[in-house]
Amino acid sequence: MEVSRKPTQERLVLDPSVVAVLPNVADVLEVAHDGESAWAKSLRIHVRHTDGREESYFMKISHGYHGHEALKGEFQATSAIYAITPDFCPKPIAWGSLQCENDAHFYVCKYYDFAEGVPEPTSFCEKLARLHSSHTSPEGKFGFHCTTYNGDLPQDNTWSDSWESYFDNGLRHVLRVREERTGPCPELDAMLPALFEKVIPRLLRPLESGGRSILPSLVHGDLWCGNAGIIDESTGEGIVYDPSSFWAHNEYELGNWRHKRNKFTHRYFQMYHTHIPKSEPEGDFDDRNALYGVRFNLHAATLFPSQESFLQMAIDEIHRLTDEYNAGFTRHDG
Structure with a gap:
């Protein structure tokens, strides 16, 4: 599914494997780069749900065997934390492998726009x-x-x-x-x-x-x-x-x-x-x-x-x- 974007942004397409795991999505409104480390890159996905609500998701992408295992581990760990304290971590959505990029893997959770500083x-x-x-x-x-x-x-x-x-x-x-x-x-x-x-x-x-x-x-x-x-x-x-x-x-x-x-x-x-x-x-x-x-x-x-x-x-x-x-x-x- 192709996404809308600002004219100055790179044109991004959301992989079908990711679209398939997002809940009740009617339209993908925007996909934007959200950061990068030595071992992963991250994206912000903004969608409109079938009930008209708009929501953003965070997606991390990594490559290779260790990338696959790292994102699996992050999903499993976040799920374990969320099961005990759902108010203490982003809601995990899914993890898996991309369909259109070889040996590339993803993890998706709820997106937060954090304020600067350390929590109270x-x-x-x-x-x-x-x-x-x-x-x-x-x-x-x-x-x-x-x-x-x-x-x-x-x-x-x-x-x-x-x-x-x-x-x-x-x-x-x-x-x-x-x-x-x-x-x-x-x-x-x-x-x-x-x-x-x-x-x-x-x-x-x-x-x-x-x-x-x-x-x-x-x-x-x-x-x-x-x-x-x-x-x-x-x-x-x-x-x-x-x-x-x-x-x-x-x-x-x-x-x-x-x-x-x-x-x-x-x-x-x-x-x-x-x-x-x-x-x-x-x-x-x-x-x-x-x-x-x-x-x-x-x-x-x-x-x-x-x-x-x-x-x-x-x-x-x-x-x-x-x-x-x-x-x-x-x-x-x-």
């Missing part, structure tokens, strides 16, 4: 806590039923009964992908045995020992300011989008807030913890947060290898944590 923390953290409080993971396991992507970085979401085991496995996967893309880093490699044998057991095992346990929470998985938007400028109410979800320890989400570049200040931590308290042992919270922050910095180092600061921040934090916990996990810690 009171309502935002209430919604996030509500998402995290729905402990409905299949069979109570950590993981996800498909691969989800952080940018173009696939995550290993293999199901696990233990959070420590899941986190260990997922972090090793990120490190393997980083090395495949950028090559070895001797300074980082030298610290990894202590990270996996001492730090991770010391900080994560106490969550699930000594009579303590944690229930899997659905996390957004990449919750930085660029994946949250204000939908009501007068109130600052916001939603999240572009998730790389899995069922996790709820505090994993907050690891991405540790880094000032992501603009979730201490106030967001405070508001979040009015709904969900810090896990026991509470005294380990800050260093657990630092450990989770290491993984997010390693994500960034993998996605943007030319920005050496991301890798250096991860190395510096691992060095601090390995010095602090060189004794590893002991019976006293459990």
